[in-house]
Amino acid sequence: xxxxxxxxxxxRKSDVxxxxxxxxxxxxxxxxxIIYPIxxxxxxxxxxxxxxxxxxxxFIGFQNYIDIWKNEAFIASLGNTVKxxxxxxxxxxxxxxxxxxxxxxxxxGRGVIRSITLMPWVTPGVVIALMxxxxxxxxxxxxxxxxxxxxxxxxxxxxxxxxxxxxxxxxVTMIWQGLPFFAIMILAALQIIPSxxxxxxxxxxxxxxxxxxxxxxPQIMPTIVTTCMLRIIWVFNNxxxxxxxxxxxxxxSSMTVSLxxxxxxxxxxxxxxxxxxxxxxxxxxxxxxxVYLKLTRKGEFE
Amino acid sequence: MKRKKQLQKALMAIxxxxxxxxxxxxxxxxxxxxxKPTEELYTTTINILPRVSTLSNYATLxxxxxxxxSMVHSIWIASITSCISMVVSSMAAYAFARYDFRGKHxxxxxxxxLYMFPSVLYLTPLFVxxxxxxxxxxxxxxxxxxxxxxxxxxxxxxTSYMKGIPIELEESGKIDGASVAQLLYFIVAPLxxxxxxxxxxxxxxxxxxxYLFAVMFTTSDNRTLPVSLASLVGEYDLxxxxxxxxxxxxxxPVVIMFMFVQKNLVAGLTAGSVxx
Numbered sequence: 001x002x003x004x005x006x007x008x009x010x011x012r013k014s015d016v017x018x019x020x021x022x023x024x025x026x027x028x029x030x031x032x033x034i035i036y037p038i039x040x041x042x043x044x045x046x047x048x049x050x051x052x053x054x055x056x057x058x059f060i061g062f063q064n065y066i067d068i069w070k071n072e073a074f075i076a077s078l079g080n081t082v083k084x085x086x087x088x089x090x091x092x093x094x095x096x097x098x099x100x101x102x103x104x105x106x107x108x109g110r111g112v113i114r115s116i117t118l119m120p121w122v123t124p125g126v127v128i129a130l131m132x133x134x135x136x137x138x139x140x141x142x143x144x145x146x147x148x149x150x151x152x153x154x155x156x157x158x159x160x161x162x163x164x165x166x167x168x169x170x171x172v173t174m175i176w177q178g179l180p181f182f183a184i185m186i187l188a189a190l191q192i193i194p195s196x197x198x199x200x201x202x203x204x205x206x207x208x209x210x211x212x213x214x215x216x217x218p219q220i221m222p223t224i225v226t227t228c229m230l231r232i233i234w235v236f237n238n239x240x241x242x243x244x245x246x247x248x249x250x251x252x253s254s255m256t257v258s259l260x261x262x263x264x265x266x267x268x269x270x271x272x273x274x275x276x277x278x279x280x281x282x283x284x285x286x287x288x289x290x291v292y293l294k295l296t297r298k299g300e301f302e
Numbered sequence: 303m304k305r306k307k308q309l310q311k312a313l314m315a316i317x318x319x320x321x322x323x324x325x326x327x328x329x330x331x332x333x334x335x336x337x338k339p340t341e342e343l344y345t346t347t348i349n350i351l352p353r354v355s356t357l358s359n360y361a362t363l364x365x366x367x368x369x370x371x372s373m374v375h376s377i378w379i380a381s382i383t384s385c386i387s388m389v390v391s392s393m394a395a396y397a398f399a400r401y402d403f404r405g406k407h408x409x410x411x412x413x414x415x416l417y418m419f420p421s422v423l424y425l426t427p428l429f430v431x432x433x434x435x436x437x438x439x440x441x442x443x444x445x446x447x448x449x450x451x452x453x454x455x456x457x458x459x460x461t462s463y464m465k466g467i468p469i470e471l472e473e474s475g476k477i478d479g480a481s482v483a484q485l486l487y488f489i490v491a492p493l494x495x496x497x498x499x500x501x502x503x504x505x506x507x508x509x510x511x512x513y514l515f516a517v518m519f520t521t522s523d524n525r526t527l528p529v530s531l532a533s534l535v536g537e538y539d540l541x542x543x544x545x546x547x548x549x550x551x552x553x554x555p556v557v558i559m560f561m562f563v564q565k566n567l568v569a570g571l572t573a574g575s576v577x578x
Contacts, residue, residue: 019397026393030416033428033447033449038424041423099318099321113318116325130532139344142348188572237418243514278423282423
């Protein structure tokens with residue numbers, strides 16, 4: 001009796017400090033490499049801070065936050081960002097859902113196909129960008145070649161060199177990159193739908209379409225909601241593909257908020273404004289997440 | 303009924319075929335480009351298959367550029383990043399999965415939120431700090447900056463794996479008087495191994511692929527693979543045969559690694575997200 005009490009007490013005491021010790025390294029790293037830099041970025045955003053004009057760096061309050069609204073590239077990037085995110089994620093979702101539905105039907109070679117379709121997910125961003133730049137090449141690209149052979153166009157189109165097509169071409173690349181991941185997430189949700197739900201529906205005479213609308217869709221809804229949110233954030237944050245394919249050009253036709261933040265910092269070495277734009281981007285995303293979670297989690301208790 | 307099922311299967315084969323073509327075509331085209339001699343690329347009539355196939359592009363790539371050096375460099379950085387991330391994150395994940403403490407849920411959702419933050423946000427402050435510490439150009443700068451995304455992700459994923467391990471074994475270990483360190487090393491680690499390998503590989507792949515930090519924090523003599531590859535475009539202007547060879551060489555190692563852990567990785571990821 002006594003001994004039991006003692007071990008109980010000891011366990012309770014160790015329950016306090018053991019998790020702390022276990023968490024300490026992670027906590028230190030998170031504070032050191034994530035939280036501190038975020039605070040530092042906020043600090044930079046209130047400064048005139050250019051590496052090219054380092055001597056004149058100074059605190060300027062909200063000046064960066066105000067000035068940026070007079071910047072042509074930033075204004076252009078807002079509309080582009082909405083297009084970039086909405087079109088990409090919507091099509092990733094639709095195609096991903098389609099692919100998941102197909103892969104949910106058992107057939108020979110399904111496992112292999114599933115693994116192969118995931119490849120774009122782990123392909124380096126630089127490789128993705130280069131592969132597609134070569135496909136879209138205006139003079140020697142395979143896309144133009146195919147379209148000319150099929151008689152759809154008569155002259156090569158400079159896909160990435162024209163302000164009308166550049167953004168949309170990169171959207172196709174991004175859809176290609178994210179579609180498999182979407183499909184696999186939805187597929188996992190499809191596979192845990194209890195089959196008796198379908199059997200019950202069949203007995204009551206439901207057709208395939210009705211089964212899809214009334215059973216499949218509601219069952220996979222939580223996964224769709226989560227995956228869509230993750231993808232929206234991911235696509236919004238993505239810089240690599242746009243940076244390497246067109247660098248936001250021609251003009252500002254494929255500039256997005258995250259991209260302009262990166263270019264400001266990396267190319268113009270304007271750390272003040274670069275941080276300001278990155279913070280705007282983060283605030284947009286936090287706002288979006290709050291609204292999105294409020295709308296989708298309505299009446300749902302976690 | 304059976305015929306209907308077969309018809310359904312046949313009908314599904316058509317969109318599946320197009321989706322697979324869409325996914326695989328860029329790889330196929332890049333590979334075909336990489337084994338073509340230069341003259342075959344820049345003609346008005348494109349041959350899909352090379353008339354003469356050659357490995358000379360790979361030879362140029364490996365022996366006349368610094369590609370091989372940057373590959374070695376990338377292997378080092380990705381390995382160190384995965385090791386640090388795995389040790390630190392598995393400890394944290396164990397605390398999250400097995401202990402109850404105040405602020406646990408807040409900490410977990412905070413970590414997930416941090417993973418959502420854009421890399422561009424960290425770029426400038428990290429550069430300023432690394433510059434002060436004279437770390438620009440050193441591998442440490444990359445390893446540290448990669449922790450910004452590998453640690454939150456690994457903690458989250460490993461916690462999900464850890465929750466899938468039955469607690470009974472640890473309890474019997476505790477009764478036998480094992481310390482927490484012994485429990486972690488002898489009981490938890492072996493059971494967590496598939497999850498650790500999957501997460502570690504994913505971290506390795508992400509560090510290997512990373513470009514935005516790398517281009518900012520490396521100098522010309524210690525570039526990582528993606529930076530080296532992107533610079534081929536400028537240095538070998540329009541030599542798409544060599545660039546394609548570089549793309550293939552940069553991709554093959556990670557794709558092979560991924561194929562090995564794919565099943566476990568997907569299981570961990572989907573378990574986390576399906577539960578919401």
